[in-house]
Amino acid sequence: MKIGVRILPKNEVLDTQGRAVESTLKSHGRSVNQCRVGKYVQLDLAETEPALALKKAGEIAEFILYNPLIETFELEVLPN
């Protein structure tokens, strides 16, 4: 089963990448209120039960994929 891990910088953390994209968008006439840039990790797991797969993906995210000081993460079950 495939699980997606969406990682975003916390709101209180200065997101320099987001700021840079925001500024480029603005200079090309495509202003946005805010742009935050994160990462997306796709895990292909042996688990076939969504609950088990999500539990394992959560453990992996806690282990290394995100840093709780500066980031948040969300999991989603992906179609195979």
Added chain:
Amino acid sequence: MAQKPVGILRFLGTNCDRDVWQAVETLGLTPRWLWHEDTFHPADYSGFVVPGGFSYGDYLRCGALAAKAPAVQSLSEAAKKGQPILGICNGFQILCESGLLPGVLVRNEGRRFIDKWVKLKLRSSNAWTQSASVGRELNLPIAHGEGRFFLEADGIDRLFENNQVWCTYSDNPNGSLKDIAGISSPTGNVCGLMPHPERAVTTWMGSEDGRVILSNLLV
């Protein structure tokens, strides 16, 4: 009895390892490589340096993958035993990601990689500053894109209360919170800093101030 060697950790992508090796030799000490895939016996060494570079190409987050290496597990044992450990630049990032030091280093405020000499102020005494007087100014080079120290406000206050902020920038180059350039563990034996003391150990390098930190390996 001859002093035990100084262990220098090497990861894939470490690139300041030879500079640290030469600086250690310049001080009259014996360096020894510690490969990231291997564990080691902390008692065989007098101290440890985690050099700068781009371990694992800074994939995921700076230092995040290196922090899980077997050699870092041994380093954690050394930290618990009170042995001196210094993380420089990417080494500082690795120590933070491994939990040996609090906080995290994030992208410079100005988004640029900065390579320049900076003035630092020593603020507290620990295993890596005991030969230097608090308040002393140091001239050291920095070279990093992600050196902005970050921790939530309460955590920063606690670091200052516990004297864990051991060096600060006189003219903050990267937006680091409270001008923090280096922090230590509560016990003071584990220290990290973004500037490179190993690049300032002889006059022809532009400064010998790196010795103020590295010479504590001689203690």
